[in-house]
Amino acid sequence: MKDGAPTIGLIGAGGIAHAHLPGLLRIGARVVVYSPVGADDLVAQHGGEVADTLDDLLAVADFVDVATPTHTHHDIVKRAVARGKNVISEKPLARTDADARDLVESAAARGVQLYPAHVVRYFPEYVRLKEAVDAGLLGELAVLRFSRSGSFPTRTRWFGDRSLSGGIIMDQMIHDLDIAxxxxxxxxxxxxxxxxRDEGAHPVEAAHVLLTHASGAISHVAGTWGPPHLRFATEYSVTGTRGTLAHSSLAEQNYTADLESPEAADGLLPPIDPAESPYYLELRDFASAFAGGPAPRVSAHDGLVAVALANAALTSLDTGQPVDLPEFPDGAVH
Known part of the structure; x- marks a missing residue:
């Protein structure tokens, strides 16, 4: 760290890195990027520096931000943790429960901080929901419904391979599983x-996940990866004994239909106000914690449980049966 400003190592240069890099730079940090492909273009567009190798990046970084494909998270995060680096990891923390547990335990043993980038906890509509529930405005929760939709991510093949990405449940719906x-x-x-459905030029995937909470509340989480013109959209409706709180991103945008050409839409990420980007707020929160500030609103344990929920859903898909999970009342790793 030089003159009080950290040097942050951003690993990866894919789509989500374009959301991370501006936020890291806005923190006031020196950002060094490493990726086998795309680092030069990413830095040319947003700023920062390019590292020639991962070892070069780890040698200079005060902490690292891993924004690489899901199936690579475990090895890269483990390598950074072994070097004593605090780590931000894009969601999911890892593809398997065992790998996620290994990362959480390795970080704890090494004495470093590890946070999963569950950015939806920083979107204002979900912050309002959490605040309303915590204040008791909705009473005792009964039924929660969440949905998230966008275009099928065909630009990079690994997204469509469930063994690598976990499919729509692990990649997209994990956000709503975590929020629930x-x-x-x-x-x-x-x-x-x-x-x-993979017939034709444009695959489509949809899933529904039902969560039974220890409190007795029921959450229904729906996700859709649709045709290329499908814009990103989110909704929720949360009902308790005292009322209901609902959100629809399309309604708030006065939006009714999208029949534009595939080239006219990008349904992978929501539209963001650069002035109050949730990605920036999240990264600032993590950087503050690394500098000795308060713990952020998402923990390594939260990342571990989110992976367990997504993998339980995938097991249910394979078996056709519900999957029982242990409770985590004390935040312990089970």
């Missing part, structure tokens, strides 16, 4: 159904 637990508490049972 954040809002309604621990989950004791998970069941799921899904459908995928």
């Amino acid at each position: 637990r954040w809002v309604a508490g621990e989950v004791v049972r998970v069941s799921a159904v899904s459908i995928r």
